[in-house]
Amino acid sequence: MAIFQARTRLFRSFSTLSSKPLRVCVVGSGPAGFYTAEKMLKAHQNSEIDIIDRLPVPFGLVRSGVAPDHPETKIVINQFSRVAKHERCSFFGNVTLGSSISLAELRELYHVVVLAYGAESDRSLGIPGENLKGVHSAREFVWWYNGHPDCQNLDPDLKNSNTAVILGQGNVALDVARILLRPTTELATTDIASRALAALEESSIRKVYLVGRRGPAQAACTAKELREVLGIHNLDIHILEADLLLTPADEEELKSSRIQKRVYELLSKAANTRHAHTGLDQRELHFVFFRKPDCFLESECRTGHVSGVHFEKTILKGISPGKQIATGTGQFEDIKCGMVLKSIGYKSVPVDGLPFDHQKGVVPNNKGRVLRDAKGGSTLLEEGLYVCGWLKRGPTGIIATNLYCAEETVFSISEDLEKGVLASSLPLQKPGREGLLKLLYDRNIRIVSFGDWEKIDSEERRLGSLRNKPREKLSTWEELQKAFME
Amino acid sequence: MSNSRLARVGAWMAKELYRGKSTSISRAGYVQRVRNLHLQRPFEQWSSTKFSQGPMIQKHCYLSTMTTNDTAEEGSEPKTISVTFVDKDGEENNIKVPVGMSMLEAAHHNDIELEGACEGSLACSTCHVILMDVEYYNKLEDPTDEENDMLDLAFGLTETSRLGCQVIAKPELDGIRLAIPAATRNFAVDGYVPKPH
Numbered sequence: 001m002a003i004f005q006a007r008t009r010l011f012r013s014f015s016t017l018s019s020k021p022l023r024v025c026v027v028g029s030g031p032a033g034f035y036t037a038e039k040m041l042k043a044h045q046n047s048e049i050d051i052i053d054r055l056p057v058p059f060g061l062v063r064s065g066v067a068p069d070h071p072e073t074k075i076v077i078n079q080f081s082r083v084a085k086h087e088r089c090s091f092f093g094n095v096t097l098g099s100s101i102s103l104a105e106l107r108e109l110y111h112v113v114v115l116a117y118g119a120e121s122d123r124s125l126g127i128p129g130e131n132l133k134g135v136h137s138a139r140e141f142v143w144w145y146n147g148h149p150d151c152q153n154l155d156p157d158l159k160n161s162n163t164a165v166i167l168g169q170g171n172v173a174l175d176v177a178r179i180l181l182r183p184t185t186e187l188a189t190t191d192i193a194s195r196a197l198a199a200l201e202e203s204s205i206r207k208v209y210l211v212g213r214r215g216p217a218q219a220a221c222t223a224k225e226l227r228e229v230l231g232i233h234n235l236d237i238h239i240l241e242a243d244l245l246l247t248p249a250d251e252e253e254l255k256s257s258r259i260q261k262r263v264y265e266l267l268s269k270a271a272n273t274r275h276a277h278t279g280l281d282q283r284e285l286h287f288v289f290f291r292k293p294d295c296f297l298e299s300e301c302r303t304g305h306v307s308g309v310h311f312e313k314t315i316l317k318g319i320s321p322g323k324q325i326a327t328g329t330g331q332f333e334d335i336k337c338g339m340v341l342k343s344i345g346y347k348s349v350p351v352d353g354l355p356f357d358h359q360k361g362v363v364p365n366n367k368g369r370v371l372r373d374a375k376g377g378s379t380l381l382e383e384g385l386y387v388c389g390w391l392k393r394g395p396t397g398i399i400a401t402n403l404y405c406a407e408e409t410v411f412s413i414s415e416d417l418e419k420g421v422l423a424s425s426l427p428l429q430k431p432g433r434e435g436l437l438k439l440l441y442d443r444n445i446r447i448v449s450f451g452d453w454e455k456i457d458s459e460e461r462r463l464g465s466l467r468n469k470p471r472e473k474l475s476t477w478e479e480l481q482k483a484f485m486e
Numbered sequence: 487m488s489n490s491r492l493a494r495v496g497a498w499m500a501k502e503l504y505r506g507k508s509t510s511i512s513r514a515g516y517v518q519r520v521r522n523l524h525l526q527r528p529f530e531q532w533s534s535t536k537f538s539q540g541p542m543i544q545k546h547c548y549l550s551t552m553t554t555n556d557t558a559e560e561g562s563e564p565k566t567i568s569v570t571f572v573d574k575d576g577e578e579n580n581i582k583v584p585v586g587m588s589m590l591e592a593a594h595h596n597d598i599e600l601e602g603a604c605e606g607s608l609a610c611s612t613c614h615v616i617l618m619d620v621e622y623y624n625k626l627e628d629p630t631d632e633e634n635d636m637l638d639l640a641f642g643l644t645e646t647s648r649l650g651c652q653v654i655a656k657p658e659l660d661g662i663r664l665a666i667p668a669a670t671r672n673f674a675v676d677g678y679v680p681k682p683h
Contacts, residue, residue, distance in 0.1 A: 072609030079603060224635035259638040398639055400603060400612045 022047040022417075023432030025110040027097050028117035029053040030060020031399045032389020034080040035406035036114050037089055043410055044417075049089045050110075050433050054096035055149070056448040056480045057456060058084065060118060062399065063473075064148040067175045068190035069182070071470060076399060084450045090433060092440075093448035098351040100445050101436070107384060109435045111425055112413055115354070115363065115370075116388040119346035119395040123361075125167075129296025130342075133157070134306035138172050138343035145179055145200075147193035147475030158203035160302075161338020165309050167293055168343035169212040170220035176341050177208050178229045181283050186233075191464065191471045209335055211288040213314055213326035216243060216267045217250040222398075223262045229285065230270050238286040239271035252321035290314045291333065292326055296340065308336040346395035355382065362394050363387045368409030369416065384422055386413060452484035459483045567660040571598050572618065574668040585657060589615060589650040589664060600666055606651035608632050613650035614640040618663040623648075625658045642667040 022044055026033045029051050037049045057063060059077055066073045084091045097103060097117065106113050122137035124130060134157055143151035164180055166173045179187070184201045192200075212219060216239070219226075230237055244267065246254070254261040267287065291311040299307035311333050314326035350356035350363070355372055357364050364371040365387050372380040388409040389402050397405075416422055431438075440447055456474060460483075463472035474480045566582040571593060573579065583592040590613045593600035601612035614637070617623040623646040629637065633652050640647060650664070 070609070072604050072607040075605050075607060075609070076603040078605065222635065223638055224632070227631065227635065258643070262634070262638060398610075400601075400610055400639070400641075403601060403603075403612060404641060 020046065020429065021432065022112065022426075023110040023430040024049045024112045024114065025106055025432075025436070026051045026114045026116055027053075027106070028060060028115065028389070028391075029058040029080075029091060029093070030116065030118055030389065031062060031076070031080075031402040032116035032118065032392075032405060033060065033114075034058075034083050035403050036116055036388045036409060038079075038083045039406050039410040040114075040413070041083070041086055041088055043414055047088060048432060050092060050436060051084070051089065052092045052095040052097070052101075052436075054094070054100075054117075056093040056452070056484060058091055058093060058450070058453055064143055064146045066146075067142075067179065068146065068192035069178070069187065071190070073399065081450075091450040091453065092436070093453060095440060095445065095447060100443065101439060103351050103353045105439065106436075109431050109439070110384070111422060111430050112384050112386065114368075114386045114388055114409060114413075115391055117348075117391060119348040119361070119390040121347040121349050122342065123345040123347050125293060125342065125344065127293060127295050129298060129306065132296050132298055132306040133304050134338060135296055135340045135342065138166070138168070138176050138341045139346055141176050141341050142172065145192055145196035147191075147196075147473030149475055149477045149480060152193070152195060152475050156199070156339060157305075158199055158205055158339070160204070162204050163207045163209070163335075163337040164205050164339040164341065165209045165211060165335055165337040166341045166343055167211055167309075168220075168345075169210050169287070170343060171222055171225045173210055173341075173343035174221050174225040174229050176343065177210055177285060178225075178232065180205050180208055181229075181235055181285060182232055183234070183281070189468055189470075191469055191473060193473055193475050194467075195475065205339070206282070207284045207286070209286045209288050209337070211291050211293070211309075211311065211335070213290070213292045214316060214324065215250065215289045216287070217246060217253055217260060217264050218316075218324065219260070219263050219267070221263060222259060223266060226263055226266050230266065232283075232285075234281055234283060236282065236284045237270045237273070238284060239267060240289070241271055243287075243289040244268050244271055247316070249316070249318070249321045249324055253324075256321065288335070290316075290326065292328060294332065297334065297336075306337070306340055308334050309340060310334050346390065348391050348395070360394065363391050365392055366412075368392060368405075368412045381421065384425055448484055455486070456480060456483045567655050567657060567662070569655070569659075570661075570663045571600070571615075572663060572665045573599065574666055583655040585655050587655050589613075589653040589655070591651075592655065593650060598666075600650055602651065608636060608649070608651065611636045611638075611640040611649065614643075614667055615648060615650045615653065615664040616642075616644050616667060617646040617648060617653075618665055620646060622659060622662045626653060640667075 024040055024047050026036050026040075026049060033051055033053075037051055040047050040049055051058075053060070059080060062074055062077055062080070083089055095101065097106065097115075103113070122139050129135070136154065136156060140151050140154050141156060144154040144156065166177055179192075179200070180203070184197065187197060187200065254264055290313055292314050294310045294312045296306050297308040297310055299305040312328040313331040313333060315329055316324040317327050318324040347361050348356075348363075355364050355370060356362075364373065366379070366381075368386045368388060370382040370385040370387055372382055386409050388406050392409070393405060417426070437447070457471075460471040460473055464470055466472075474483050566584050569581055569583045569589065569592060571579045571581070579596070579598055581592060581596045581598070583589070588606060590600060590602050590606050593613075594602065600615070603612045604610040606613070617626075626648065629648065629652065633649055636649060637643060637647055640649075653659075653664075
C-alpha cells in the first residue's frame with residue numbers, strides 16, 4: 001500500500017511542479033504506444049506527447065494484426081482515437097525512426113523518448129529449405145490479409161495444393177488456420193483486404209495441419225481462439241487420441257494453469273466428437289503434436305517450391321513442470337503440402353544507437369528504462385530513453401498486456417523525474433514538436449496527421465459500405481497516399 | 487522481407503509522398519498547415535481536467551439498459567442499488583447504480599477508473615473486478631464460456647473474479663463491494679504473461 005500512496009504523492013507533485021512542458025515522443029502507434037501516451041497524459045499534466053509511426057495509418061497491430069473476423073477486439077481504437085485527439089497529444093504518421101529521423105536526433109528534441117515500435121520481423125527456424133517458395137512467415141500472411149502496405153505483393157499460392165502446414169499452435173497460428181478454413185462468405189463482410197478475399201475465394205486449400213513441438217497440455221493458444229476454430233462450419237477436426245495422454249508432469253502443469261487446463265479440455269472434447277461432414281465443401285483441420293520441423297522438402301516438378309515438411313517426432317523431457325522441452329527421438333515423418341506458414345514468433349529489430357539483446361530479441365531494460373549495456377549486469381541507464389510493449393518484453397501477450405506494460409514504463413519515468421535522473425536535460429527547453437516538424441520539413445517528409453488519418457478512415461468506411469463491409473482498407477502505399485493528399 | 491528493404495520502401499515513400507505535395511505548397515503554406523492541425527482539435531470535448539479525472543470513455547451509454555430502467559414503474563423493488571468500488575490504492579467509492587446497468591457502465595458514469603477496452607463486447611479482460619464477498623459472488627449467474635475465456639487472461643485472477651461488463655445491477659446485489667485489481671503489482675511481481683494473441 002505504501003508504494004501506491006507514494007505513487008499518488010509522486011504524481012501530484014509533478015502535476016504542479018512546473019509549467020514548462022515535458023516533451024515526450026512515443027515511437028509506434030500500436031497498443032503499447034497509445035497506452036503509454038494515455039498514461040503519460042494522465043500522470044503528467046505538463047507533458048506534451050507526440051506519437052510517431054512509420055505507416056501513414058495508426059493503431060499498429062490492432063489494424064494489421066487482429067483478425068478481420070474479430071471486430072470487437074478492435075473497438076479499443078475508439079479509446080486510442082480519443083488519446084490522439086487530446087489537446088496535448090499529436091500523431092505523426094509516415095515518420096520512420098532510423099531513416100526519417102535518427103534515434104539520436106529524437107533524443108535531442110525530446111526530454112523523454114519511449115520506443116514502442118514492437119516486432120516487425122520474424123524468428124527463423126534455421127533449417128534447410130526455409131527459403132523455398134511457398135514458405136512464409138505467419139506475420140507476412142496476416143499483414144497480407146489485413147491490408148498492411150508492406151505485404152500486398154505476397155501473393156501466396158493457394159491454388160496449387162489442397163494442403164497447408166502451419167508451424168506453431170499459438171493464437172496467430174489459429175488465426176491463419178481460421179482464415180484459410182472459414183467459409184469466405186463469412187469473411188466477405190469483415191474488413192479483410194479485398195485482394196486477400198479474392199485469393200481465398202479461389203483457394204483450393206481444404207486441409208490444414210497445425211503442428212506443435214510439444215503436446216496438447218502445452219499448446220500456446222487461448223480458449224477463445226481455439227473454441228472459435230473448432231466451431232467452424234463444415235470442418236472436421238482431427239486429433240490423435242494417443243497425443244492426449246497426460247504424463248504426471250503434464251497433469252502438474254494443467255493444475256497450475258487455468259488457461260492451459262481449459263485449452264486441453266477443449267482439445268479432448270474435440271477429439272472425442274466424431275463429426276462426419278460429407279458436404280461438398282468439407283474441410284479438415286489436423287492438430288499434430290510432438291513434431292519438430294527438420295527441413296522443408298523441395299518439389300520435384302516445381303523447382304524451388306516447397307512440397308512438404310520433414311518432421312522429427314519428439315518427446316518431452318525436463319524435470320520441473322512448465323519447463324518440459326521437446327527433444328527429437330530420431331524418428332521422422334513427412335507431411336506433404338503446397339504452403340507452409342511459420343508461426344513461431346515475431347522478432348524485434350533494433351535501430352542505430354539502441355542497446356539490443358539479440359539473444360532475447362528485446363531492448364535490455366529495467367522496468368522500461370533502457371539499460372546502456374546489452375549484456376547483463378549493467379545498471380547504467382540511457383538517460384531519457386524508455387521502452388514499452390514487445391520491444392520491452394518480447395512478442396507475447398494480448399492487447400491488455402500493454403496496458404500494464406505502459407503503466408510500468410510510465411511509473412518508471414515518473415520515478416526518474418522525481419529522483420532527478422533526468423536532471424541534466426529537464427531544465428533545458430527542448431524543441432519537441434516544433435523541432436520535429438521543422439526537421440521533417442527540411443527533409444521533405446510529408447507527415448500524416450491524425451486529421452489526415454481521419455480522411456483515410458472515412459474513405460475506407462465509404463468504400464466498405466459499398467461492399468457491405470465495415471471498411472475497405474486502403475492497402476497499398478499509393479492508395480493511402482492518394483487518400484490523405486486529397 | 488528484409489528490414490533494409492522495409493526501410494528503403496519507407497524512405498521512398500517519404501520522398502514520393504512529399505513530391506506530390508511539394509509542388510503545391512510553399513514553406514509558409516506548410517507552417518500554416520501545421521498550426522491548423524492544432525486548431526482542429528476538439529478542445530471543448532477533451533479539456534485536460536476531465537481527462538485527468540476519469541477513464542477516457544465518453545459518457546454515453548453503450549447499452550440501452552439505462553434508459554429502459556428510467557421508465558420502470560415504481561414498485562417494491564428498489565430502482566437503484568448501492569455499489570462500492572475499491573480502487574487500486576484501496577480508496578472506496580460508494581455509488582448508486584440503477585437496476586439493469588452493468589458495473590462497467592456504472593463505473594464510467596461515476597468517473598471510476600475501470601478500463602473497458604472493448605466497451606463491454608466481451609472481447610477483452612480489462613474491466614476485471616473482484617467481488618469482495620463470496621455471498622455476493624454466489625448471487626450471480628455462473629460466467630458463460632465466453633466470459634471465462636476472457637477471465638483466463640485477466641491479471642490477478644481470483645476465485646471471485648468477474649468482468650465488470652457482465653455484472654448487471656439487480657436488487658439482490660445491493661451493498662456489493664468490487665475491488666479493481668492492482669494490475670501493475672501483479673505484472674511486476676509474478677511476471678504473469680498471458681498467452682499470445
